[in-house]
Amino acid sequence: MRKQILPLLLLLLPAPAVLAQGVPINEVQSLHGGQPGNGLAYNTNQYLMMAKPMGAMIGVKGSPYADARWLPARLVMTNNAPFDPMSLKYDVLNGRILMRVDSRPQDSLQLNDNLLAQFELEEPATLTTPARKRVFRRFVEAYDPQQRHEYVEVLHQGQYTLVKRYVKTLRAGSRTGVGDPDNQILSHQEYYLIRPNASAVPVKLNVKSISTAAPDLAERLKADAAAQKARKDADWTTVLAAVDPRK
Incomplete structure (x- = not known):
């Protein structure tokens, strides 16, 4: 039997500056090769919504996505x-997953992610970096309950887990004539070390902060020459793989 493309109904939730149009169910079934009885879970009283990605919002600077590229x-x-097979974008600002089916690359849909545990993005190789898999999963250890439905990128997983949380906020432009008149999407990242007891501790990417959060790794980090120079995500992925290997 052909794999399910959409075991759940895909819905587009209202979001600012998103252009959408409803598509009748019979057209959606044709779009995805679906036929009645093949297991696709469509609600005939609803519509699938076609979403226009928000990468170029008029009067708004910045990107709402964790990564603006469509990645397998x-x-x-x-x-x-x-x-x-499909391609995805994680819209951090609006808390949604956009997907694009390979057969209709000009259209994007919002995934109903109620049953989504994690997604894995395939990042292609460049002239300076090899291809790699990027894993995003629910931030179930977050102290703030409102953050537990968000997705964090897993940078390392061993006895400890290092995750990266993407944060996007929308700042209104100046209406007084002083300052930037455009709305702006502001971005920053937060890092958390998840301990074996499932508590998430905010950390900075330096030896002192990570040693404080993981005291039993402190001596190994102190003795690791690469840890002393590590600053970027990839640096700490390599360092923690050495001092805290997956068992």
Whole structure:
């Protein structure tokens, strides 16, 4: 049997500056090769919505995405439902996952992610970096309950787990004639070390901060020459793989 593309109904939630149009269910089934009875979970009283990505919002500077590129992705569902190949973007600002089916690259859809546990993005190789897999999963250890439905990028997983949380906020432009008149999407990242007891401790990417959060790694970090120079995500992925290997 052909894999399910959409085991769940895809819905577009209202979001500022997003252009959308409803698509009748029979057209959506044709769009995805679906036929009645093949297991696609469509609600015939609803519409799938076609979403225009927000990468070029008029009067808004910045990107709402963790990564603005469409990257090949694999979804891991809590019910183990299989999916056909697709590309994804994680819209951090609006808290949604946009997907693009390979057969219709000009259209994007919002995934109903209620049963999504994690997604894996395939980042292509460049002239200076090899291809790699980027894993995003729910931030279930977050102290703030409102953050537990968000997705964080897993930079390292061993006895400890280092994750990166993307934060996007919308700042209104100046209406007084002083300052930038454009609305602006501001971006920053937060890093957390998740301990074996599942507590998430905010850290900075330096030896002192990570040693404080993981005292049993302190001596190994102190003795690791690479740790003393590590500043970037990739540096700390390599350092922690050496001092805290996956068992």
